[in-house]
Amino acid sequence: MNLNLDYVRKQFPALSGEWTFMDNAGGSQTLKPVADRIYEYLLNTNVQLGASYQVSRVATKRVDDARKKMVEFVNAREDSEIIFGSSTTMLVRILSLCISQNWKEGDEVIVTNCDHEANIGAWRDLEKKGMVIKEWRINPDTFRMETEDLKKLLTDKTKLVAVTHTSNILGTLNPIKDYAKVVHDNGSLICIDGVAHAPHRMIDVQDTDVDFYVFSFYKVYGPHMAMMYGRKELLLNMPGINHFFITNDDVPYKFQPGSVNYELSYGLMGIEEYVNGIAKVHGKEGSFRDNTEFSFRLFAEHEEVLAKTLLDYLNPKNNVKIIGETNYSKDLRVPTVAFMVDNTKSDSIVLKVDESKIGIRFGDFYARHLIDDLGLAERNGVVRVSLVHYNTTEEVNNLIVALDKII
Ligand SMILES: Cc1ncc(COP(=O)(O)O)c(C=O)c1O
Structure with missing residues (x-):
């Protein structure tokens, strides 16, 4: 069963604006019912x-x-x-x-x-x-x-x-x-x-x-x-x-x-209203807990498609190193993807992606020990693309177009 993205995105008014949000691990968009x-x-x-x-x-x-x-x-x-x-x-x-x-x-x-x-x-x-x-x-x-x-x-x-x-x-x-x-x-x-x-x-x-x-x-x-x-x-x-x-x-x-x-x-x-609503539009009705289980399973399946789309683009590139799990499987990772590009500081990539009205981010994300110990501080940390279930494959493809001009 595919996640009904039309329903999902309507619950987040900010998603109908001109920006694409891919810094969700920093902060997600807020539900209208909230x-x-x-x-x-x-x-x-x-x-x-x-x-x-x-x-x-x-x-x-x-x-x-x-x-x-x-x-x-x-x-x-x-x-x-x-x-x-x-x-x-x-x-x-x-x-x-x-x-x-x-x-x-x-x-x-x-x-x-x-x-x-x-x-x-x-x-x-x-x-x-x-x-x-x-x-x-x-x-x-x-x-x-x-x-x-x-x-x-x-x-x-x-x-x-x-x-x-x-x-x-x-x-x-x-x-x-x-x-x-x-x-x-x-x-x-x-x-x-x-x-x-x-x-x-x-x-x-x-x-x-x-x-x-x-x-x-x-x-x-x-x-x-x-x-x-x-x-x-x-x-x-x-x-x-x-x-x-x-x-x-x-x-x-x-x-x-x-x-x-x-x-x-x-x-x-x-x-709660959102999670119950997701279950309902997919023909399922149960307790809040049942609906949470159902909805998050659908989220994970959709997120796996997003992670695959991005990682299938990044993984084959010789000048890119994924900082984290390279496998897209939902059993191994969530679609929070960090990477480094050879001989390039991470901020320069993000600033160029900004021009396409796609919000991603660079830095240590307050995981300072990790970035220091991996020797990435002098490169201004990693580039992080953090997707969630309301992102679409089309958005990821637009990001890939933006990235492809840079890396
Ligand atoms: C993994 C992780 N833990 C903790 C925090 C801190 O959360 P808060 O801003 O609610 O203190 C963050 C914020 O980015 C985070 O990403």
């Missing part, structure tokens, strides 16, 4: 939550319902496992501050040299508190995070491993279920950055058996906010970061100092 809800919330129910009067009850229910929907979206067990925050960077920071209060000097944390800095820096900073930070390094030949390398770093002092589900540069799908098994067998915890993964694949925190999973909605067709899933017993067993009268049992509130953003939270219900 924007409509934000607008509606602000104009009609913009009051403080938790009061007895009717408008406050409506507002409270809206934010509560959004959290419930996100329980289904990631397959968590209950509402208290979903923590809303302003960004992934902030949520990982809150987690590191809270969880490390239960750790002692000499305890170990493993970070990668492949992640976005959001899931590295907050952990590395614990060195100042006496914790030992170890680095799990990418295999520079395969661009993979090998499980065998992780095993060598684990000790009886390892408290947590922080790793990405999918790198925002390489696009390679990491086997986080395997990582989680190895980490848990060692008696340690695992924190996954799912930011570059969540726009492309359904998340299942129970099946992958991870302890913490964080991602940002502005890359998943929603607003500028983020969420963290945390396993409930772990959340209960660490101190929070909220006022003294917010009790330890009050999860997720003890990790949400101040108010969450109400209107943006309510906006998340627009993601």
